[in-house]
Amino acid sequence: MLCTDERHILHNANAVMGKISGFQIIFDNDQEVFNGGDVIQGHVRLDLQATKQFRGIYMHWKGRAVVTWTEIEPRGKSKVTVLYVAGEDYFDQYITIWGKERTDTDESRLELPAGQHCLPFKFQLPTRPLPCSFEGTLGYVRYFARAVIDRPWTFDHVTKRAFTVSGIPYDLNKVQNPLAPVYNEDEKTVCCLCCATGPVSVSASTDKRAYLPGETIYISASLDNRSNRSVHSLEAELIQSVNYYARRDGVGSPSYRTTSHVVTSVVSEACGSYASAHWDRKPMIIPPLPPCNLEGCNFIDIRYYVKFTADVASTPFDVDLMLEIVIGTIPLSGHTYWNASSNQPTSSAGIPPTYEAAIGGQKEIRDEHDNEFVFGKLVYTPQYMFYRYHSVEEGHPSAIEKSTTV
Numbered sequence: 001m002l003c004t005d006e007r008h009i010l011h012n013a014n015a016v017m018g019k020i021s022g023f024q025i026i027f028d029n030d031q032e033v034f035n036g037g038d039v040i041q042g043h044v045r046l047d048l049q050a051t052k053q054f055r056g057i058y059m060h061w062k063g064r065a066v067v068t069w070t071e072i073e074p075r076g077k078s079k080v081t082v083l084y085v086a087g088e089d090y091f092d093q094y095i096t097i098w099g100k101e102r103t104d105t106d107e108s109r110l111e112l113p114a115g116q117h118c119l120p121f122k123f124q125l126p127t128r129p130l131p132c133s134f135e136g137t138l139g140y141v142r143y144f145a146r147a148v149i150d151r152p153w154t155f156d157h158v159t160k161r162a163f164t165v166s167g168i169p170y171d172l173n174k175v176q177n178p179l180a181p182v183y184n185e186d187e188k189t190v191c192c193l194c195c196a197t198g199p200v201s202v203s204a205s206t207d208k209r210a211y212l213p214g215e216t217i218y219i220s221a222s223l224d225n226r227s228n229r230s231v232h233s234l235e236a237e238l239i240q241s242v243n244y245y246a247r248r249d250g251v252g253s254p255s256y257r258t259t260s261h262v263v264t265s266v267v268s269e270a271c272g273s274y275a276s277a278h279w280d281r282k283p284m285i286i287p288p289l290p291p292c293n294l295e296g297c298n299f300i301d302i303r304y305y306v307k308f309t310a311d312v313a314s315t316p317f318d319v320d321l322m323l324e325i326v327i328g329t330i331p332l333s334g335h336t337y338w339n340a341s342s343n344q345p346t347s348s349a350g351i352p353p354t355y356e357a358a359i360g361g362q363k364e365i366r367d368e369h370d371n372e373f374v375f376g377k378l379v380y381t382p383q384y385m386f387y388r389y390h391s392v393e394e395g396h397p398s399a400i401e402k403s404t405t406v
Helices: 004-017
Strands: 020-027 039-048 052-054 056-075 078-099 110-112 115-124 139-150 157-165 183-192 195-206 216-225 231-248 254-271 275-285 300-312 319-327 336-339 344-347 354-357 383-386 389-393 402-405
Touching (some): 056 231, 078 115, 183 300, 183 319, 195 300, 195 319, 231 275, 254 275
Antiparallel strands (some): 056 078, 078 231, 139 157, 183 195, 216 275, 231 254, 231 300, 275 402, 300 319, 336 344
């Protein structure tokens, strides 16, 4: 229940906000992705229903990484919630685009008449390397601009917009043995009460180690089921695993947490008891993703795995294999790729990447400085490099999909 004063303040706020019918940040050419050192240009559009008084309008440009989580710890006979947090700023700058500076002590009021006002801005990102934009479960690397209508005699109006920074390139030419397949195998004996049946043997491999977003991972696998249980399915999942690092209360002992989620997957039926199944270069396309490591960020580390699973019926004893791969942004020099658009082979320099929105990467970007009256695009999805081609082996595109059961 709001008190009388709170209702009065809220009523006045809504009345004043009613004079503003639009307040947004617009980038030239609707550009969404930038590199370190780029100049971001555009304008702030302000639509006023009536004349309004301000001291000035400024923009706040910020790039930062934040990691945070909580843990429940015993303390005597009770339990306490402990915060783990880490963060770093990559830039934090203000520019005035109309009226007085935000640091000006003069609180005299300037007026803008009713109508649409387009206030141009220009901001240069730092020329030093900046980590790639990333939105994760326990942390993020985020770049955004806030435009603020400065009114020291009452609350400010704010609009906000995030944008993607492409980040520090990850060069696949620096990966050890990038074209070597990644292989793993395992065997489990399926037990039923006190009786053990024959083993389930599984092996799996990728066609190589290093990939670009947009490329296809070709997975080969063999299942030899010598048990009396059927195997429901064979499944390969592309897993993004993220390590987050932080300190207790931001200054105490360090700790880390790891989260994982499935980016994409392929699945097929397997086989019955005492039978076998095989995958011969089963394709799985890599969607737009940030590169490994998240270079330049000290608190977030990204890894990728292909998890291959043989799902054994009526038992928790599934056979899982983990194959670690590398996802980067710079193609292998001298390597031939297959252009998915022209259906022709090309060199690594023959196809420039596009930028596409991350799958399932949409995030709410409201933070501790924002309230319910903030305008702008408060839901944001980072964009990543995406190459529309495949690897080529012996002059032919790698586009074979076969699965057989014996």
